[in-house]
Amino acid sequence: MSSQTDEPPVRFWSVDEVEALDFDPAMQEMLDDGGLARIRMPHGEGDAWVATKYEDVRLVTNDPRFSRAALAGRDITRMAPHFIPLDDAVGFTDPPYHTGLRKTVASMFSRRRIEELRPRAEKIAEDLLDAMEQAGAPVNVMEHFTTPFSVAGISELMGVPQEDWSRIIGWTLLVISSAQGRRRSEQAKEEIGAYFDALATQRMAEPRDDVVSHMAAAEKEGRLSRQELVAFAVLMEVSGINSVRFNSANMVYLLLTHPEHHARLLAEPDLLPQAVEELLRYIPHRNAVGMGRIATEDVQVGKVTIRRGEPVYASYVAANRDPEKFEDPHSIDFDRSFNPHLAFGNGPHYCAGPWLARMEMQVMLRGLLDRFPGLRLAVPPSEIRWRRGELIRGPEAIPVTW
Numbered sequence: 495m496s497s498q499t500d501e502p503p504v505r506f507w508s509v510d511e512v513e514a515l516d517f518d519p520a521m522q523e524m525l526d527d528g529g530l531a532r533i534r535m536p537h538g539e540g541d542a543w544v545a546t547k548y549e550d551v552r553l554v555t556n557d558p559r560f561s562r563a564a565l566a567g568r569d570i571t572r573m574a575p576h577f578i579p580l581d582d583a584v585g586f587t588d589p590p591y592h593t594g595l596r597k598t599v600a601s602m603f604s605r606r607r608i609e610e611l612r613p614r615a616e617k618i619a620e621d622l623l624d625a626m627e628q629a630g631a632p633v634n635v636m637e638h639f640t641t642p643f644s645v646a647g648i649s650e651l652m653g654v655p656q657e658d659w660s661r662i663i664g665w666t667l668l669v670i671s672s673a674q675g676r677r678r679s680e681q682a683k684e685e686i687g688a689y690f691d692a693l694a695t696q697r698m699a700e701p702r703d704d705v706v707s708h709m710a711a712a713e714k715e716g717r718l719s720r721q722e723l724v725a726f727a728v729l730m731e732v733s734g735i736n737s738v739r740f741n742s743a744n745m746v747y748l749l750l751t752h753p754e755h756h757a758r759l760l761a762e763p764d765l766l767p768q769a770v771e772e773l774l775r776y777i778p779h780r781n782a783v784g785m786g787r788i789a790t791e792d793v794q795v796g797k798v799t800i801r802r803g804e805p806v807y808a809s810y811v812a813a814n815r816d817p818e819k820f821e822d823p824h825s826i827d828f829d830r831s832f833n834p835h836l837a838f839g840n841g842p843h844y845c846a847g848p849w850l851a852r853m854e855m856q857v858m859l860r861g862l863l864d865r866f867p868g869l870r871l872a873v874p875p876s877e878i879r880w881r882r883g884e885l886i887r888g889p890e891a892i893p894v895t896w
């Protein structure tokens with residue numbers, strides 16, 4: 495452990511429930527204090543550093559002296575009882591090895607390739623909106639639209655047949671939960687892993703134009719092992735469903751509770767891509783912090799020296815509210831034209847699906863705005879129930895009318 499005498503005291507970050515989409519007051523305190531903080535969370539051992547300021551977060555997430563591979567065998571302090579990715583997942587690897595894994599799917603998620611999928615995504619949205627209109631108000635827009643859309647988007651791209659989607663949703667929810675206990679989450683990880691293992695075997699025999707077939711071809715050429723394929727595929731499916739479904743629900747909630755922003759998007763449709771970027775910056779996507787890293791040598795970050803072997807976290811959510819980077823960071827400003835937010839992370843572990851996520855958010859919001867210009871909450875905002883004890887934040891349901 496560090497021998498410095500001026501190091502900050504360790505805070506216990508219990509990760510209490512934060513209301514609606516409020517910014518976690520613990521994060522605010524750490525940002526206000528500046529520099530790196532030391533934290534202990536409910537699970538794992540010891541304490542860890544956490545970077546919250548924009549520039550510190552960029553450094554920690556992009557400096558090769560902070561390693562993901564070095565997490566192996568360490569039970570570092572964390573929010574959830576289990577680790578989210580499977581052991582062989584990209585999240586636990588470092589470049590250059592990590593770069594090779596990411597390359598096996600990069601072309602399937604490129605901006606150009608994702609743009610080609612937009613018409614298909616618009617068709618999925620149209621069909622779901624037709625069904626929602628037919629169901630008649632009030633409806634839970636998450637159940638009728640944002641969730642099935644998110645599941646369809648990533649699953650079609652991965653190559654998961656529609657008849658398996660409901661099983662997949664069940665597993666992914668257990669994997670990202672910290673509230674169901676370690677055993678159930680680990681079991682769900684194994685089951686979804688076995689599912690993708692079988693799918694890869696099928697696609698190796700009969701390839702199609704989907705991500706799993708692409709990965710199976712890479713496996714055949716010796717560019718990744720079956721375990722790596724499975725762990726990466728699971729991570730993409732889990733993130734592709736849950737990050738998008740809750741982030742889009744949060745976006746819908748924010749628009750319906752900020753009539754001035756809602757009205758602007760109705761009046762100025764071209765503003766949508768920029769508005770989505772601002773909502774991505776503003777939304778506190780997750781509770782606490784994601785996966786940590788381990789310092790492989792002593793590193794100076796601002797005023798503190800992180801010692802070799804010490805765990806370090808970086809909060810993208812906090813960095814997105816750093817007043818030194820974003821003017822008036824706690825307000826939603828669709829005119830923010832320079833918006834280098836870190837909602838998709840930074841450095842080598844930068845999100846694998848940002849173009850897919852962006853395209854899906856734009857298609858969903860555009861579809862809702864066009865189809866239901868009078869869309870509004872069917873209950874007072876105070877009656878919306880929020881997910882509890884979960885890693886990714888979002889509402890349980892959003893009842894709407896039009």
Ligand code: HEM
Nearest residue numbers: 584585730733734737738741837838839843845846847851
């Ligand atoms: C609004 C939606 C999304 C948000 C906010 C989001 C955000 C993030 C963030 C913050 C990271 C972590 C960076 C780090 O570990 O330092 C990440 C990683 C990742 N995301 Fe996303 N993501 C979203 C959608 C998606 C989608 C659609 C996919 C589908 C492929 C995806 C796949 C992944 C994967 C595989 C990783 C791990 C990358 C690695 O460790 O190399 N995400 N994402």
